[in-house]
Amino acid sequence: MPELQIADRTFRSRLIIGTGGFRNLDMVARAVAASGAEMATVAMRRVDPEARGSLLTVLEDEGCFVLPNTAGCFTARDAVTTARLAREALGTAWVKLEVIGDDRTLLPDAAELLEAAEQLVSDGFTVLPYTTDDPVLARRLQDVGCAAVMPLGSPIGSGQGILNPYNLRLIVEEASVPVILDAGIGTASDAALALEAGCDAVLLASAISRAADPEAMAAAMRKAVEAGFEARAAGRISRRDYGRASSPTEGVPELT
Amino acid sequence: MPTVTLNGSEQALPDGAVVADAVVASGAPTDGRGVAVAVDGEVVPRAQWATRELGAGGQVEVLHAVQGG
Numbered sequence: 210m211p212e213l214q215i216a217d218r219t220f221r222s223r224l225i226i227g228t229g230g231f232r233n234l235d236m237v238a239r240a241v242a243a244s245g246a247e248m249a250t251v252a253m254r255r256v257d258p259e260a261r262g263s264l265l266t267v268l269e270d271e272g273c274f275v276l277p278n279t280a281g282c283f284t285a286r287d288a289v290t291t292a293r294l295a296r297e298a299l300g301t302a303w304v305k306l307e308v309i310g311d312d313r314t315l316l317p318d319a320a321e322l323l324e325a326a327e328q329l330v331s332d333g334f335t336v337l338p339y340t341t342d343d344p345v346l347a348r349r350l351q352d353v354g355c356a357a358v359m360p361l362g363s364p365i366g367s368g369q370g371i372l373n374p375y376n377l378r379l380i381v382e383e384a385s386v387p388v389i390l391d392a393g394i395g396t397a398s399d400a401a402l403a404l405e406a407g408c409d410a411v412l413l414a415s416a417i418s419r420a421a422d423p424e425a426m427a428a429a430m431r432k433a434v435e436a437g438f439e440a441r442a443a444g445r446i447s448r449r450d451y452g453r454a455s456s457p458t459e460g461v462p463e464l465t
Numbered sequence: 466m467p468t469v470t471l472n473g474s475e476q477a478l479p480d481g482a483v484v485a486d487a488v489v490a491s492g493a494p495t496d497g498r499g500v501a502v503a504v505d506g507e508v509v510p511r512a513q514w515a516t517r518e519l520g521a522g523g524q525v526e527v528l529h530a531v532q533g534g
Contacts (some may be wrong), residue, residue, distance in 0.1 A: 251531065264531060294528055
């Protein structure tokens with residue numbers, strides 16, 4: 210599998226793991242190891258004096274590049290400030306930009322997202338925006354200088370998979386930056402489908418962290434992403450309306 | 466003694482308190498690793514923590530990285 214290049218970094222793994230939803234840090238460590246992921250997201254929240262252990266140390270030990278997100282932000286202004294806080298705290302100018310527009314569906318707010326992306330790019334950030342599956346918005350995000358586009362398959366944590374494969378295909382066709390399917394993955398076949406559809410990588414959290422056995426699901430996702438990528442590269446057969454025998458139609462004996 | 470809002474709770478700090486004092490009061494690791502501070506919605510760079518004084522009524526947020534998607 211060729212390496213995935215995003216901005217100036219390369220990754221051997223095409224699976225990016227979100228650290229949200231795991232029961233504890235030990236489970237994070239085991240799932241990250243089983244997934245083979247080399248990049249993991251974190252959120253920025255108020256310091257909790259009671260907190261035990263260090264997430265950053267766990268991710269460092271697993272050799273993971275830390276990607277802070279702006280989860281919880283509903284305006285461009287809050288998202289930009291959160292990205293700047295993350296840069297200050299973690300010493301990275303990479304950000305998973307997330308600007309939510311609706312509490313119930315957690316769908317992105319397109320207008321605020323684009324505005325925040327533009328500001329952060331001009332402030333020197335490497336911006337990876339979590340976006341809707343709208344090909345036009347994906348193009349606009351790319352045009353303002355985002356390093357990747359990360360369309361959703363379906364709402365965050367919903368596990369509904371890829372609801373609009375057609376839109377995803379359009380985004381992939383047009384993109385000159387990596388396309389990372391972010392959100393909605395429920396199980397391994399969803400992840401494989403994303404890569405088969407031409408996505409460069411998959412970002413997921415809940416599908417692993419909330420699985421009955423997160424470590425086993427992480428291993429399954431690793432294989433699914435590899436299988437999807439390899440199947441895409443191998444070139445699938447075209448769909449046919451009717452059957453087509455694979456055994457020879459000549460030389461069939463008369464037996465009655 | 467200035468009273469600020471520190472991570473959502475009222476916190477009395479000594480006169481002349483600076484951002485670094487609020488970081489300690491928040492319970493963050495004293496080396497400040499992985500920590501960032503916003504005062505009244507603006508990021509305060511680490512280089513200014515030791516000198517930037519906090520005024521009464523200030524809104525101080527001390528953040529760090531947690532598990533998140």
